[in-house]
Amino acid sequence: MARSPQxxxxxxxxxxARMTEVVQRVETVTPYSFLVHTEKFPxxxxxxxxxxxxxxxxxxxxxxxxxxxxxxxxxxxxxxxxGSAIHLLQExxxxxxxxxxxxxxxxxxxxxEPLNDYEHAETKYFxxxxxxxxxxxxxxxxxxxxxxxxxKNGEPLLIAGLNDYExxxxxxxxxxxxxxxxxxxxxxxxxxxxxxxxYDAAKSMGIELYDQRNxxxxxxxxx
Amino acid sequence: xxxAQLLQCLTKVIDxxxxxxxxARWFGFGSFFLSTKHFSxxxxxxxxxxxxxxxxxxxxxxxxxxxxxxxxxxxTQTEAADTSFIVRWGCIPLLGGxxxxxxxxxxxxxxxxx
Numbered sequence: 347m348a349r350s351p352q353x354x355x356x357x358x359x360x361x362x363a364r365m366t367e368v369v370q371r372v373e374t375v376t377p378y379s380f381l382v383h384t385e386k387f388p389x390x391x392x393x394x395x396x397x398x399x400x401x402x403x404x405x406x407x408x409x410x411x412x413x414x415x416x417x418x419x420x421x422x423x424x425x426x427x428x429g430s431a432i433h434l435l436q437e438x439x440x441x442x443x444x445x446x447x448x449x450x451x452x453x454x455x456x457x458x459e460p461l462n463d464y465e466h467a468e469t470k471y472f473x474x475x476x477x478x479x480x481x482x483x484x485x486x487x488x489x490x491x492x493x494x495x496x497x498k499n500g501e502p503l504l505i506a507g508l509n510d511y512e513x514x515x516x517x518x519x520x521x522x523x524x525x526x527x528x529x530x531x532x533x534x535x536x537x538x539x540x541x542x543x544x545y546d547a548a549k550s551m552g553i554e555l556y557d558q559r560n561x562x563x564x565x566x567x568x569x
Numbered sequence: 570x571x572x573a574q575l576l577q578c579l580t581k582v583i584d585x586x587x588x589x590x591x592x593a594r595w596f597g598f599g600s601f602f603l604s605t606k607h608f609s610x611x612x613x614x615x616x617x618x619x620x621x622x623x624x625x626x627x628x629x630x631x632x633x634x635x636x637x638x639x640x641x642x643x644x645t646q647t648e649a650a651d652t653s654f655i656v657r658w659g660c661i662p663l664l665g666g667x668x669x670x671x672x673x674x675x676x677x678x679x680x681x682x683x
Contacts, residue, residue, distance in 0.1 A: 349570055349636075353570040354570065356570065357570040357571070361607065361608070361609075361638075364606060364607030364608075365606075365607050366606070366607075367606075396636065398635040421636070421637065421638055422634060422635050422636060422637065422638065422639075423610050423634070423638050423639055423640045424634045424635070424639075424641075425635075444610070444638065445609060445610065445638050446609035446610050446638070449607075449609045450609075510642070512642060512644065512648070512652050512654055514623075514642070514643065514644040514645070514648050515620045515623070515645070515648070516620055516623035516624055516627060516643040516644065516645075517642065517643060519620070519624055519627075520624075520627050520643070523627075541644070541648045541651065541652065542651075543620060543645060543647070543648055547620065
């Protein structure tokens with residue numbers, strides 16, 4: 347079912363309009379974008395996509411239609427943001443994520459600054475963990491969930507951070523099918539953890555699964 | 570594009586999986602099912618007998634997942650029992666698909682636009 351950009355924008359903006367505790371009204375400005383008016387702060391300009399795998403060309407098309415967006419929201423929760431798209435978004439200073447993250451950004455706003463720098467807590471947490479490792483030489487983002495971790499000592503590793511509250515065997519397989527094969531998965535949700543079947547599924551695909559930071563850190567030192 | 574269309578799509582997928590995979594049970598939880606105000610995504614849980622069934626169900630849900638803000642969790646019966654997920658998250662059984670849930674909420678037809 348192909349939907350028009352206007353349909354997608356209307357749907358996303360209507361979800362935001364329901365946040366009546368912080369949102370006064372929404373206003374469509376182009377078929378790809380809308381404004382969110384709140385009581386306290388200047389309006390937020392949001393771009394909307396509905397794509398399973400977001401590429402740089404999708405971002406460019408949206409920015410051509412509205413170069414002033416601060417945040418680009420993708421309707422499918424499982425939509426993958428490819429590294430090339432993330433690179434362009436960072437270059438242009440535009441925040442991104444599923445509609446849920448946009449809602450978090452709007453409701454968590456504490457000052458008049460635009461949302462361009464917004465990063466969801468779980469993304470920030472995983473990136474910080476990787477960035478602080480002593481064996482890190484260079485970090486390359488492959489998708490929104492996967493990083494290529496280049497090490498000072500040892501071969502590069504493809505690492506995914508999965509934040510699922512309950513990380514099950516099927517969801518491990520689904521994440522790999524959606525994002526691609528990795529060598530390591532780190533379960534980043536501190537309130538949940540992988541099930542025994544998740545460990546079995548990972549092992550059967552040749553993936554090491556960790557949920558303890560110390561074990562994960564130790565692995566990054568191991569050649 | 571509306572909540573009504575989303576529910577139709579979801580109902581179709583539930584019907585398809587129920588006719589193709591035996592003993593798959595669908596549940597709803599989170600803001601869409603439990604909150605009267607707004608929702609950030611549609612949280613769904615499917616409990617099935619085996620991982621193979623779960624993978625089949627995931628494949629049947631591809632269109633739903635690719636087009637809507639749906640967060641789908643699939644677990645085996647063993648995982649559901651071990652984690653007590655259904656009880657801890659107050660999951661609502663979607664018996665006979667979405668219309669049953671809608672009716673239980675006092676709505677006669679899914680005509681509400683988002």
